[in-house]
Amino acid sequence: MRLLVTPFPQEEFNPTDDRKSSDPSLGVTCFDCHVNGHTTGPFHLNPDVRPQERRLRLDTTSLRGVFNQQIHSSKRSLRSVEDFTEFEHRTAYFNGDEIHAIKKGMNILDRIQVSHMAQMQNMLDFPPAPKLDPVTGRLDRSKATPSEVRGETLFFGKAQCSGCHPPPIYLDNQMHDLHLERFLNKEPGDGPMKTFTLRGIKDSPPYMHDGRCFTLEDTVEFFNIVLQTRLTAQEKQDLVAFLRQL
Numbered sequence: 001m002r003l004l005v006t007p008f009p010q011e012e013f014n015p016t017d018d019r020k021s022s023d024p025s026l027g028v029t030c031f032d033c034h035v036n037g038h039t040t041g042p043f044h045l046n047p048d049v050r051p052q053e054r055r056l057r058l059d060t061t062s063l064r065g066v067f068n069q070q071i072h073s074s075k076r077s078l079r080s081v082e083d084f085t086e087f088e089h090r091t092a093y094f095n096g097d098e099i100h101a102i103k104k105g106m107n108i109l110d111r112i113q114v115s116h117m118a119q120m121q122n123m124l125d126f127p128p129a130p131k132l133d134p135v136t137g138r139l140d141r142s143k144a145t146p147s148e149v150r151g152e153t154l155f156f157g158k159a160q161c162s163g164c165h166p167p168p169i170y171l172d173n174q175m176h177d178l179h180l181e182r183f184l185n186k187e188p189g190d191g192p193m194k195t196f197t198l199r200g201i202k203d204s205p206p207y208m209h210d211g212r213c214f215t216l217e218d219t220v221e222f223f224n225i226v227l228q229t230r231l232t233a234q235e236k237q238d239l240v241a242f243l244r245q246l
């Protein structure tokens with residue numbers, strides 16, 4: 001916990017004169033972006049892609065329930081919280097630029113410290129979901145509204161969401177290529193992307209790896225187009241009512 005809230009120098013926030021702040025800065029902490037182990041939705045640019053115009057925007061993910069996830073980062077597919085912690089601290093903080101990193105005061109964490117940081121992150125649980133059955137993660141129908149019940153039926157049926165977001169944590173631990181180039185004019189799609197969990201999803205807008213969808217309504221419309229499911233306005237509303245209970 002101490003290391004997760006200790007500031008370390010980083011590309012833009014550091015003691016050198018090409019920093020972003022007017023005063024010298026000690027750097028950033030993990031929990032500056034992952035506030036309280038969750039997120040307030042800040043984004044940064046994918047650290048190591050060149051040229052600048054091709055750098056993707058990345059929305060900060062919540063670390064809630066990260067212990068239950070097998071792949072990390074929207075694109076990198078790193079396989080442990082330890083590996084991601086080391087990657088973030090060592091590579092992402094300095095855009096993969098070693099000369100700048102040395103000049104600006106990079107700090108290399110020992111693997112023992114990395115595993116302590118990871119073990120702390122692995123204590124962060126999903127938020128309570130009082131309308132879900134605690135074991136199966138399915139809606140407790142005695143507590144749900146008719147709209148939420150209809151939404152659950154759609155989620156597991158016509159809307160096709162459960163194929164990639166299966167309960168109880170609404171995650172398949174896979175990457176999928178949604179082939180968005182089908183809907184774009186001579187632009188590339190995103191390629192394979194990590195599926196994100198839908199547990200606690202109401203608490204972490206904006207949505208998708210780059211925050212392109214501001215609301216759950218936008219996200220439902222996005223998948224309605226991608227999956228060509230032709231949901232009615234009422235069905236979209238019911239689906240959102242269900243997502244809010246996860």
Ligand code: HEC
Pocket residue numbers: 004028029030031032033034042043044058059060061062063066069071072073074075076081084085088089117121209
């Ligand atoms: C400048 C903001 C920022 C800081 C500081 C930051 N992160 Fe992140 N973190 C992100 C973003 C953005 C992502 C999403 C990356 C992606 O999708 O590829 C992320 C993703 C992660 C993930 C992967 C979540 C998943 O399962 O996909 C972990 C774990 C993580 N960060 C841990 C840390 C640790 C540990 C630190 C401190 C060493 C840290 N982060 C510092 C912004 C930040």
Ligand code: HEC
Pocket residue numbers: 074159160161162163164165175176190193194195196197198201204206207208209210216219220223224227239
């Ligand atoms: C083919 C697999 C697949 C199906 C089917 C699918 N999703 Fe997803 N979902 C993904 C992937 C992959 C992402 C991450 C995409 C990205 O970030 O670009 C995602 C992201 C999301 C997010 C954003 C999560 C976040 O933390 O920002 C929401 C919300 C979501 N899906 C809801 C749904 C709903 C609702 C349905 C059904 C209408 C659905 N998904 C169907 C694979 C799928």
